[in-house]
Amino acid sequence: xxxxxxxxxxxxxxxxxxxxxxxxxxxxxxxxxxxxxxxxxxxxxxxxxxxxxxxxxxxxxxxxxxxxxxxxxxxxxxxxxxxxxxxxxxxxxxxxxxxxxxxxxxxxxxxxxxxxxxxxxxxxxxxxxxxxxxxxxxxxxxxxxxxxxxxxxxxxxxxxxxxxxxxxxxxxxxxxxxxxxxxxxxxxxxxxxxxxxxxxxxxxxxxxxxxxxxxxxxxxxxxxxxxxxxxxxxxxxxxxxxxxxxxxxxxxxxxxxxxxxxxxxxxxxxxxxxxxxxxxxxxxxxxxxxxxxxxxxxxxxxxxxxxxxxxxxxxxxxxxxxxxxxxxxxxxxxxxxxxxxxxxxxxxxxxxxxxxxxxxxxxxxxxxxxxxxxxxxxxxxxxxxxxxxxxxxxxxxxxxxxxxxxxxxxxxxxxxxxxxxxxxxx
Amino acid sequence: xxxxxxxxxxxxxxxxxxxxxxxxxxxxxxxxxxxxxxxxxxxxxxxxxxxxxxxxxxxxxxxxxxxxxxxxxxxxxxxxxxxxxxxxxxxxxxxxxxxxxxxxxxxxxxxxxxxxxxxxxxxxxxxxxxxxxxxxxxxxxxxxxxxxxxxxxxxxxxxxxxxxxxxxxxxxxxxxxxxxxxxxxxxxxxxxxxxxxxxxxxxxxxxxxxxxxxxxxxxxxxxxxxxxxxxxxxxxxxxxxxxxxxxxxxx
Numbered sequence: 001x002x003x004x005x006x007x008x009x010x011x012x013x014x015x016x017x018x019x020x021x022x023x024x025x026x027x028x029x030x031x032x033x034x035x036x037x038x039x040x041x042x043x044x045x046x047x048x049x050x051x052x053x054x055x056x057x058x059x060x061x062x063x064x065x066x067x068x069x070x071x072x073x074x075x076x077x078x079x080x081x082x083x084x085x086x087x088x089x090x091x092x093x094x095x096x097x098x099x100x101x102x103x104x105x106x107x108x109x110x111x112x113x114x115x116x117x118x119x120x121x122x123x124x125x126x127x128x129x130x131x132x133x134x135x136x137x138x139x140x141x142x143x144x145x146x147x148x149x150x151x152x153x154x155x156x157x158x159x160x161x162x163x164x165x166x167x168x169x170x171x172x173x174x175x176x177x178x179x180x181x182x183x184x185x186x187x188x189x190x191x192x193x194x195x196x197x198x199x200x201x202x203x204x205x206x207x208x209x210x211x212x213x214x215x216x217x218x219x220x221x222x223x224x225x226x227x228x229x230x231x232x233x234x235x236x237x238x239x240x241x242x243x244x245x246x247x248x249x250x251x252x253x254x255x256x257x258x259x260x261x262x263x264x265x266x267x268x269x270x271x272x273x274x275x276x277x278x279x280x281x282x283x284x285x286x287x288x289x290x291x292x293x294x295x296x297x298x299x300x301x302x303x304x305x306x307x308x309x310x311x312x313x314x315x316x317x318x319x320x321x322x323x324x325x326x327x328x329x330x331x332x333x334x335x336x337x338x339x340x341x342x343x344x345x346x347x348x349x350x351x352x353x354x355x356x357x358x359x360x361x362x363x364x365x366x367x368x369x370x371x372x373x374x375x376x377x378x379x380x381x382x383x384x385x386x387x388x389x390x391x392x393x394x395x396x397x398x399x400x401x402x403x404x405x406x407x408x409x410x411x412x413x414x415x416x417x418x419x420x421x422x423x424x425x426x
Numbered sequence: 427x428x429x430x431x432x433x434x435x436x437x438x439x440x441x442x443x444x445x446x447x448x449x450x451x452x453x454x455x456x457x458x459x460x461x462x463x464x465x466x467x468x469x470x471x472x473x474x475x476x477x478x479x480x481x482x483x484x485x486x487x488x489x490x491x492x493x494x495x496x497x498x499x500x501x502x503x504x505x506x507x508x509x510x511x512x513x514x515x516x517x518x519x520x521x522x523x524x525x526x527x528x529x530x531x532x533x534x535x536x537x538x539x540x541x542x543x544x545x546x547x548x549x550x551x552x553x554x555x556x557x558x559x560x561x562x563x564x565x566x567x568x569x570x571x572x573x574x575x576x577x578x579x580x581x582x583x584x585x586x587x588x589x590x591x592x593x594x595x596x597x598x599x600x601x602x603x604x605x606x607x608x609x610x611x612x613x614x615x616x617x618x619x620x621x622x623x624x625x626x627x628x629x630x631x632x633x634x635x636x637x638x639x640x641x642x643x644x645x646x647x648x649x650x651x652x653x654x655x656x657x658x659x660x661x662x663x664x665x666x667x668x669x670x671x672x673x674x675x676x677x
Binding site: 371372373374376377378379380381382383384385387388391392394395396397398399 | 476477478479499500501503504505509510512515516517518519520521525526527529530531533534537569570586590
């Protein structure tokens with residue numbers, strides 16, 4: 001079916017504002033992705049998959065201005081001993097970054113990777129392309145075509161120290177696009193951390209290939225700049241008995257669309273995706289998750305919690321697809337919002353599509369206010385109403401935060417949420 | 427200690443008068459019991475005293491050591507020394523029992539202009555108090571009242587009372603849902619807190635709790651008023667003959 005002219009125009013306008021990186025092993029994948037973008041067209045307000053989130057500011061040729069914000073307390077995981085890789089407005093910052101090397105690990109930058117990396121060539125744009133059906137994700141294909149940098153992480157054994165991608169936002173009009181690859185070889189494991197607003201507008205795509213018996217842990221905190229916009233994609237492929245766990249904290253941001261697309265291809269694999277977000281006022285946050293079970297006896301969990309106030313909007317589109325042979329699938333999905341006033345809204349579209357007959361899948365979605373009974377109970381013990389409300393808000397988010405295995409990382413996340421809540425007292 | 431004069435209360439949402447002129451004075455060091463049939467207004471009285479929303483005081487006054495209570499928010503009443511042991515303690519998933527109690531203790535201290543209790547002192551104190559009530563370390567770590575049995579919930583209420591050291595303790599149907607052993611344990615906890623400068627108001631359906639927590643004064647409440655006041659014998663009379671005889675006599 002031919003695309004509507006408006007969509008073609010919007011897509012071409014966006015493409016015209018970008019420069020396709022030339023040469024290198026990714027060249028073919030980039031050109032292929034560009035063709036796919038042109039065939040799909042970039043998202044518009046009439047697309048079903050963008051029913052609850054207006055994609056126009058993510059698609060338009062130039063990024064809207066986003067003023068800089070200084071929370072005054074530095075990167076969230078600053079205290080964690082990690083291998084730091086810094087990007088400022090999407091540009092690699094060598095002076096602030098650590099040496100890109102470590103035991104059981106090679107790290108290269110997409111922009112500087114000229115020698116043919118076979119593993120990277122076999123992954124770049126591949127999981128992204130797999131993830132384009134049954135639902136199209138044109139912004140991810142756009143990223144594959146045009147991302148001019150990112151990190152290529154190859155993990156060959158157990159890596160103790162987390163790899164930490166720090167994204168600074170220092171220019172009000174920056175428009176950044178990064179594409180990361182992570183390949184975790186059989187029996188290997190790694191933890192990837194990400195934090196920061198990155199740019200006025202940030203389009204990031206990460207493809208993660210987790211081999212048999214391998215583990216990938218991902219903890220991300222999206223920056224607090226109120227006016228920043230982000231469209232992120234994480235594509236994952238899970239081998240036999242592998243583990244994939246990803247958690248995202250979102251604090252502020254005028255527009256965020258986080259898509260996670262996972263394919264469980266090996267038996268007995270485990271995939272957990274969780275998110276906690278807190279939004280106040282001009283805040284639109286969209287979690288869109290698609291998990292495909294294509295192997296036996298796999299477990300997947302989606303746990304998403306949103307705290308919304310002063311007219312903030314939360315969106316959840318989550319799907320579990322169980323293919324005919326994916327027997328003994330254990331799928332769980334919960335999305336909940338805590339609405340702190342009558343102006344905020346939560347829009348949820350949980351979906352299950354199951355073709356196997358021996359599975360256990362459950363999903364739930366709720367919206368609610370602070371529990372008045374619990375609030376009175378706390379107040380009757382002398383806890384002031386605002387502190388009690390914060391305590392209950394933190395408790396509401398706990399189920400999502402508890403998905404983080406590492407205690408220190410979980411604490412850092414809780415501290416950041418507490419700070420946000422405390423600043424809203426009085 | 428606590429003085430209630432001519433208290434009239436209606437539900438905020440509907441035009442329904444619940445308390446119709448309650449007069450009651452609890453002196454420091456005394457235990458007063460309120461008994462009465464269902465729907466007489468006992469629990470409403472406990473909620474109004476502790477500052478729960480949803481009720482409107484249409485007349486009368488309540489003072490604690492001379493200070494107007496009705497003007498205060500629920501948390502201010504707690505800091506002033508009023509404590510309500512709930513009939514149905516609320517479960518709060520995600521908030522650890524210990525965190526909850528420490529937040530409460532320190533919030534009250536702060537409200538009174540006292541220094542916060544250090545983590546070490548708090549831990550020492552709560553361990554000692556918990557031991558007396560046979561509350562194990564696991565119960566302290568778990569989320570507030572979540573998965574607690576009826577008896578555990580009530581013991582947890584008494585632990586809170588012991589930690590917060592209120593001046594005026596109101597116990598709303600503390601015996602409901604307790605077996606004999608749990609009732610004994612809870613009663614011992616309450617009795618340990620009896621002192622010259624603390625008042626108690628024990629609301630109960632049954633006399634059996636008053637076997638363990640011996641009251642100084644017993645009141646019978648009916649249709650939003652205290653209709654009869656007497657000594658401990660009055661509770662026995664209720665137990666033996668029910669409310670009918672007493673009510674026939676006074677109403």
